[in-house]
Amino acid sequence: MPRWISDSCIACGSCVEVCPVDCISEGDIYVIDEDSCIDCGACEEVCPTGAISER
Numbered sequence: 001m002p003r004w005i006s007d008s009c010i011a012c013g014s015c016v017e018v019c020p021v022d023c024i025s026e027g028d029i030y031v032i033d034e035d036s037c038i039d040c041g042a043c044e045e046v047c048p049t050g051a052i053s054e055r
Protein backbone atom coordinates (compact mmCIF):
# COMPACT_ATOMS: atom_id res chain seq x y z
CA MET A 1 0.00 0.00 0.00
CA PRO A 2 1.27 3.55 -0.70
CA ARG A 3 2.30 5.61 2.29
CA TRP A 4 0.65 8.86 3.33
CA ILE A 5 1.64 11.61 5.76
CA SER A 6 -0.63 12.75 8.59
CA ASP A 7 -0.73 16.15 10.29
CA SER A 8 1.78 14.83 12.84
CA CYS A 9 4.46 15.86 10.30
CA ILE A 10 6.91 18.44 11.68
CA ALA A 11 8.56 19.08 8.29
CA CYS A 12 11.95 17.72 9.34
CA GLY A 13 12.85 16.55 5.83
CA SER A 14 14.14 13.10 6.79
CA CYS A 15 11.69 11.25 4.56
CA VAL A 16 12.68 13.21 1.46
CA GLU A 17 16.32 12.20 1.89
CA VAL A 18 15.57 8.47 1.87
CA CYS A 19 12.81 8.19 -0.75
CA PRO A 20 14.29 6.31 -3.74
CA VAL A 21 11.81 7.74 -6.22
CA ASP A 22 11.66 11.34 -4.95
CA CYS A 23 7.90 11.33 -4.62
CA ILE A 24 7.69 13.40 -1.40
CA SER A 25 7.00 17.14 -1.67
CA GLU A 26 8.07 19.71 0.93
CA GLY A 27 5.61 22.00 2.70
CA ASP A 28 4.20 22.86 6.13
CA ILE A 29 3.18 19.21 6.06
CA TYR A 30 5.03 17.01 3.58
CA VAL A 31 3.01 15.17 0.94
CA ILE A 32 3.59 11.82 -0.77
CA ASP A 33 2.57 11.40 -4.40
CA GLU A 34 0.79 8.10 -3.95
CA ASP A 35 0.79 7.34 -7.67
CA SER A 36 4.62 7.38 -7.67
CA CYS A 37 5.22 5.72 -4.29
CA ILE A 38 6.65 2.20 -4.69
CA ASP A 39 5.75 1.15 -1.13
CA CYS A 40 9.33 0.61 0.04
CA GLY A 41 8.69 1.84 3.59
CA ALA A 42 11.97 3.76 3.92
CA CYS A 43 10.23 7.02 4.82
CA GLU A 44 8.13 5.38 7.51
CA GLU A 45 11.27 4.00 9.19
CA VAL A 46 12.97 7.38 9.50
CA CYS A 47 10.02 9.59 10.44
CA PRO A 48 10.58 10.84 14.02
CA THR A 49 6.92 11.50 14.74
CA GLY A 50 5.31 8.41 13.23
CA ALA A 51 3.45 10.60 10.77
CA ILE A 52 3.83 8.16 7.87
CA SER A 53 1.71 5.04 7.56
CA GLU A 54 0.20 2.78 4.95
CA ARG A 55 -3.07 3.74 3.28
Ligand code: SF4
Nearest residue numbers: 019037038040041043
Ligand atom coordinates in the same frame (compact mmCIF):
# COMPACT_ATOMS: atom_id res chain seq x y z
S1 SF4 B 1 7.26 4.25 0.87
FE1 SF4 B 1 9.25 4.51 -0.23
S2 SF4 B 1 8.67 5.19 -2.29
FE2 SF4 B 1 6.89 5.54 -0.95
S3 SF4 B 1 7.10 7.65 -0.27
FE3 SF4 B 1 8.06 6.34 1.29
S4 SF4 B 1 10.24 6.28 0.73
FE4 SF4 B 1 9.10 7.03 -1.06
Ligand code: SF4
Nearest residue numbers: 009010012013015047
Ligand atom coordinates in the same frame (compact mmCIF):
# COMPACT_ATOMS: atom_id res chain seq x y z
S1 SF4 C 1 10.10 12.37 8.20
FE1 SF4 C 1 8.02 12.59 9.12
S2 SF4 C 1 8.08 14.53 10.25
FE2 SF4 C 1 9.85 14.52 8.85
S3 SF4 C 1 9.11 15.60 7.00
FE3 SF4 C 1 8.78 13.40 6.67
S4 SF4 C 1 6.68 13.01 7.38
FE4 SF4 C 1 7.29 14.99 8.20
